[in-house]
Amino acid sequence: MLKKLAGIKSAAIDELSSLSDLGELEAWRVRYLGKKSELTQILRGVASLPIDQRKVIGASANKVKVLFEHSYQEHKKSLKERAYQEMEAATGSKQIISTPGISSAEKFGSPDVSLPDVSLPDVSLPGRPIPLGRLHPTTQMVREICNIFIALGFQVVEGPEVEWDYYNFEALNIPPDHPAHDMFATFWIDTEPDQRPMLLRTHTSPMQIRVMEQTRPPVRVVVPGKVYRYEATDATHESMFYQIEGLAVDENITFSDLKGTLYEFAKRLFGEERRVRFRCDYFPFVEPGVEMAIDCMACGGSGCRLCSDTGWIEILGAGMVHPDVLRRVHYDPEVYTGFAFGLGVERIPMLRYGIDDIRLFYSNDLRFLSQF
Numbered sequence: 102m103l104k105k106l107a108g109i110k111s112a113a114i115d116e117l118s119s120l121s122d123l124g125e126l127e128a129w130r131v132r133y134l135g136k137k138s139e140l141t142q143i144l145r146g147v148a149s150l151p152i153d154q155r156k157v158i159g160a161s162a163n164k165v166k167v168l169f170e171h172s173y174q175e176h177k178k179s180l181k182e183r184a185y186q187e188m189e190a191a192t193g194s195k196q197i198i199s200t201p202g203i204s205s206a207e208k209f210g211s212p213d214v215s216l217p218d219v220s221l222p223d224v225s226l227p228g229r230p231i232p233l234g235r236l237h238p239t240t241q242m243v244r245e246i247c248n249i250f251i252a253l254g255f256q257v258v259e260g261p262e263v264e265w266d267y268y269n270f271e272a273l274n275i276p277p278d279h280p281a282h283d284m285f286a287t288f289w290i291d292t293e294p295d296q297r298p299m300l301l302r303t304h305t306s307p308m309q310i311r312v313m314e315q316t317r318p319p320v321r322v323v324v325p326g327k328v329y330r331y332e333a334t335d336a337t338h339e340s341m342f343y344q345i346e347g348l349a350v351d352e353n354i355t356f357s358d359l360k361g362t363l364y365e366f367a368k369r370l371f372g373e374e375r376r377v378r379f380r381c382d383y384f385p386f387v388e389p390g391v392e393m394a395i396d397c398m399a400c401g402g403s404g405c406r407l408c409s410d411t412g413w414i415e416i417l418g419a420g421m422v423h424p425d426v427l428r429r430v431h432y433d434p435e436v437y438t439g440f441a442f443g444l445g446v447e448r449i450p451m452l453r454y455g456i457d458d459i460r461l462f463y464s465n466d467l468r469f470l471s472q473f
């Protein structure tokens with residue numbers, strides 16, 4: 102019996118060293134360690150052996166079993182390691198596969214194996230291009246406009262989109278019962294009964310108040326940001342869009358400063374040859390209030406579809422800051438005067454590129470967005 106065991110042992114170990122893939126290894130395991138293997142049969146028979154043989158045979162057979170199991174695990178590990186190395190050599194890349202017990206030096210050392218029969222990649226080919234991201238057309242426009250005002254001496258500041266009713270309306274001469282209040286359809290925020298009313302700002306003008314509360318003249322700021330209106334969307338209306346507010350307050354600021362600044366802005370944005378037109382308009386927080394138009398860049402003023410046959414395109418609202426607004430922030434209107442303006446951002450690329458639906462800006466269709 103002991104001889105038989107020795108025979109099985111040497112045959113199995115000899116065979117094991119010549120196995121070169123995991124399939125063969127599995128077959129070996131079944132043959133030498135499986136339920137029907139000779140070794141298992143011997144181990145099963147141990148109990149029925151005479152007592153003196155039982156100890157010796159049992160111990161030897163168990164030793165062989167432990168040896169087989171250990172050798173099996175070792176061989177499996179080395180076959181796997183060889184497979185990784187072959188893969189690395191074939192792909193030229195280091196696959197980081199953690200193999201416990203094998204140092205990275207062993208893992209990544211020069212593979213001592215012949216290359217498998219796979220075609221190697223052509224490393225001289227150019228890499229796959231990574232698509233470049235870009236700024237949203239609105240962001241591009243906001244930056245372009247702000248840069249013009251920065252060059253004219255303005256600072257850029259931003260403010261909250263969730264705003265107190267006080268800043269959005271009241272401080273701008275729009276009290277709750279004022280008809281101008283109706284000009285804005287508003288998203289109101291649910292507040293506790295003891296809280297002041299809060300809303301999503303309907304324009305960037307509330308930042309005029311916040312800026313003046315926090316600084317003393319001279320003030321020269323532009324405020325880009327999102328504004329919200331509760332209304333049905335269509336080709337020219339969105340419930341969220343961007344505005345840029347402007348404010349300049351100092352001693353001796355006059356209506357000519359307003360006209361000069363905005364004329365310069367229009368030329369820098371729409372071209373040196375642009376003409377501008379100012380007409381009276383009403384906004385509760387300015388007096389006088391105006392609307393500024395540029396001559397139509399499509400027809401040069403003779404009338405076309407873009408300007409609805411008027412030759413002019415309205416681009417912003419403006420005016421001289423109302424004395425009551427100045428008083429509210431403790432600026433003396435006898436000493437300080439100022440002008441303010443507000444413009445819708447999306448309208449400008451719409452005019453420039455002939456975009457006929459404002460909803461395209463925020464519907465996240467890359468076919469539209471990637472054109473800018």
Ligand code: DAH
Pocket residue numbers: 303304305306346347384387418419420441442443444
């Ligand atoms: N806030 C106004 C609006 O949303 C636009 C505006 C008009 C802003 C006149 C101004 C201004 O600063 O002076 O319609």
